[in-house]
Amino acid sequence: MKITSDLFAAYLKCPTKCWLRSRAEVGTGNEYADWVRAQNVSYQRESGPRLLANIPENERVITPTETENIKSAKWRLAVDLSAQTPTLESRLHAVERVPSEGRGKPAQFIPSRFVFTNKLTKDDRLLVAFDALVLSEMLGRDVSLGRVIHGDDHVTLKVKTLAQVKEVRKRVEKIGALLSGQSPPDLVLNRHCAECEYRDRCRPKAIEKDDLSLLAGMSAKERQKLRSKGIFTVTQLSYTFRPRRRPKRMRDKREKYHHALKALAIREKKIHIVGSPELKIEGTPVYLDVEGLPDRDFYYLTGVRIGNGESTVQHSLWADSVEDEGKIWRDFLGILETIEKPVLIHYGSYEQTFVKAMIQRHGKPMEDTVAAKALGALTNLASFLFAQLYFPTATNSLKEIAGWLGSTWPCEPMSGLHSIKCRQDWEISRSEIYERLLVEYNVSDCAAVERLVTELRRLLSTQNGDLDSSNGDAVYTDSLKCDLPYRFGKVEYAVPEFEYINKTAYWDYQREKVEFRTERNSKSRTRSPTHTQRSRPISMRVFESPLATVCPKCSGKPLKLRSVRRVVQDLKFTRSGLSRTVVKHIYRVYRCRTCGVQFTNRSKEWPKYKEGSGLLAFVMYQLIQQRVPRRSVAHALSVLFGFGQSISMIGRLKSRAYELYKTTREQMLRRLVKGRVIHADETHASLGGKRVFIWVFCNAHEAIYLQADNREGAFLREMIKDFRGVLVSDFYAAYDSLPCPQQKCLVHLLRDLNNDLLKHPYDEDMKWLAGEFGSLLKPMITTIDRFGLKRLFLHKHKRDVKAFFKRLSKQTLKSELAQKYRHRFTRHQQNLFTFLDCDGVPWNNNSAEHAVKAFVMLRKQIRGTSSKIGIDEYLVMMSLYETCRRKEVSFLDFLRSGEKDIEKFAESRRRKRKQSALPKADEPQR
DSSP states (O other): OOEEHHHHHHHHHOHHHHHHHHTTOOOOOOHHHHHHHHHHHHHHHHHHHHHHTTSOGGGEEESOOTTSOSTTOOOSEEEEEEEEOSSEEEEEEEEEEEOOSBTTBOOEEEEEEEEOSSSOOHHHHHHHHHHHHHHHHHHTSOOOEEEEEETTTTEEEEEETHHHHHHHHHHHHHHHHHHHSSSOOOOOOOGGGGGOTTHHHHHHHHHHHTBGGGSTTOOHHHHHHHHHTTOOBHHHHHTTOOOOOOOGGGTTSOOOOOHHHHHHHHHHTSEEEOSOOOOOOOSEEEEEEEEEETTTTEEEEEEEEESSGGGOEEEEEEOSSGGGHHHHHHHHHHHHHTSSSEEEEESSSHHHHHHHHHHHHHOOOOTTSHHHHHHTSOEEHHHHHTTTEEOSSSSOOHHHHHHHHTOOOTTTTOOHHHHHHHHHHHHHHOOHHHHHHHHHHHHHHHHHHHHHHHHHHHHTTSOTTOOOGGGTTEEEGGGOOOOOSSOSSOOOOSSHHHHHHHHTTSHHHIIIIIHHHHOSSOSOOOOOOSOOOOOSOOOEEEEEOOOOOSOTTTOOOEEEEEEEEEEEEEEEEOSSOEEEEEEEEEEEEEEETTTOOEEEOOOTTOOSSSBOHHHHHHHHIIIIISOOOHHHHHHHHHHHHOOOOOHHHHHHHHHHHHHHHHHHHHHHHHHHHHSSEEEEEEEEEEETTEEEEEEEEEOSSOEEEEEESSSSOTHHHHHTTTOOSEEEEOSOGGGTTSSSOEEEOHHHHHHHHHHHHHHOTTOHHHHHHHHHHHHHHHHHHHHHHHHOSOHHHHGGGHHHHHHHHHHHHHSOOOOHHHHHHHHHHHHTHHHHSGGGGSSSOOSSOHHHHHHHHHHHHHHHHHTTOOOHHHHHHHHHHHHHHHHHHHTTOOHHHHHHHTOOOHHHHHHHHHHHHHHHHSOOTTSOOO
């Protein structure tokens, strides 16, 4: 079956519509769809003669015969031209032939398409591109330009069809696969259903199946995700909703929309309210509804309904033409000025667009006037309802919600689309019937907004979770109970005996009563605490500065004023373990009896901190290398060494280590930038509910961690501006703009290929691509295993790379997934095999991934409870720890040494190992 332009246009709207049209199935009828089709035909008949009027009769042709050779044609313009290939067919509205500009340059053909609307969509451009594709395949040459003639003024829009051809070919392949099958596509409702002739056929079937597409706000990606979990119906989805208590940090933020809660509201036929929404209307409610022609940005009817109940006043402001639009706007402002504290209430964004357009076209009311204040504070009920109130309707449209509440429209089945047709019919006939229909429809919309506000006030008049019987048709989600079978906390029992039995199974009850009574000889039992601090007294050493005997200025006799003491707690490392030490340091303050000068006898060794360097090293070792939580470290110091359980002490030591070693991280970063290879990767961390990103930069011997507020990587360019080596990274786009040679991680690419191949085991194109890539990479890895990362031995594989990309460009790939990978290979072609031209450059980013894993393990211990400076303190110490691991030195020994340069410390350890390996002077050499 040939793919025609009519089938292509149908597929752009809906695959099901394309399938039905290919089977010549007659639609059930849609007044608006019939009107659109008639408008297109009428516009095409009118536009063709307009084009031909400016062309001489001998240079134009209408509906040329199929036997005519288009390549040798002499006409300049053809209207209603049939173009077809063995698989494609299109009825071109018009084609312009541009004569050859010289010898060897063929004539150019420009297809044109007529569209009656004033505003174009992406689908209109794709249809012109489809015409160009059919024409180009028929001529055997590219058609690079197309035109769309549209609107009341017959405006011409040029379309670069070559830029659209790729997208058109994808759609054509999907249509071919659809039509070649014997079964129709999955039925999915979408926005086009309202204007489709098959609407009354598809919707009942979707309702019968209880299909997920009935929920209009759900995207195709979300539906596919649910179907992969075995959820295919709205009823199934409704059982997945779990009420959860929002964290305090999230209570001021807007709740996200829950499709499962919408499904639950539909299943239970009750309104579900999230949180404690408040609808504040402080003044006289003014319900606004506007009718217009979106295609022309023309607003012809403004409905204004003032007040509630029996005192309601309705105004309908009608515009016969565009010139009257300003008049109804001024009338509307005049009505607002007569109302005391008007509060404009509407449903949807169309009225907000109306107000902005009217202010721009016809002027804004004077500041501090009643109208200006009302226009500055519009109340959009659609925004208010979103994610806060879930009505038991498939969509959140005004007609569905208000219809469920009991509102009616006397002019059924009028809708927004039908009102467009009705207005066009009025402009042609000027019949009062159409005007009356539109006014009644607008009045009904205003009444529906009023009905909705009244119901919202009733629903929200009670406190959260305190609904009385009159509000029994609504449910607060905070009052819903989670139905998980096993959870911590109080459990309600249907049978009182169950509660008694359950109490006897509590752990403390078991230990205190059951076990006590089971022991034969026990008459009493005392509970001992789980731990005690060490009761053995700790010996304290005292260091006292020498007494001052003379004044250092005049040698007079000093007078002691006071003593200053500082107690330093520390841990002493021995060969067999650790021991606690307590040292008291004392110095005195004097004043000279003769000259009155104050001075001290404080020694240069006076300690700056209350905790010693050994305790600092032990705490950092526990936090960073052993990944022990701070509370557990404090507990261990209390139990093992008699320190008070002070988490604040752990925090002080962590901050002290940060100040001590932050220059070490900066020094390592400078060395990285001066090197020839940098591995880069990133991950995320939680910061009080906010996500921050952790960046890792490393090589074989050093690694540093940095913190950033986002993942954009704007700081990378400044940080490595002096880097002249090769950056090894994954395929994240932030690295692509960096001005240095790059090597993309081939392991990432290999994993992606493998995962997609497992998901699509019958994709022959993917099998070919994966096999070619594996055959290319395997000999390179063999060379690396034998000779290392040396350009001398790896350079020979470049010809294989060149041949691989040549085969890839010529291979015909029908699979969309394989085409995606071909684009990925081509895009990163210059960065995939950089390691073949360099010494010491790895072909993977495992070095950075290993460093990221180290932080991820620490992140589990932090659990998102840290602050921004707290995260940075961890990152500085993680940089030291990971660098020590790569240099094969002990992180604990480095902290104990007092050295700040890891490179110097590692070099000193290497010298010691070499010296210990040398034979002693009195030892005979072998």
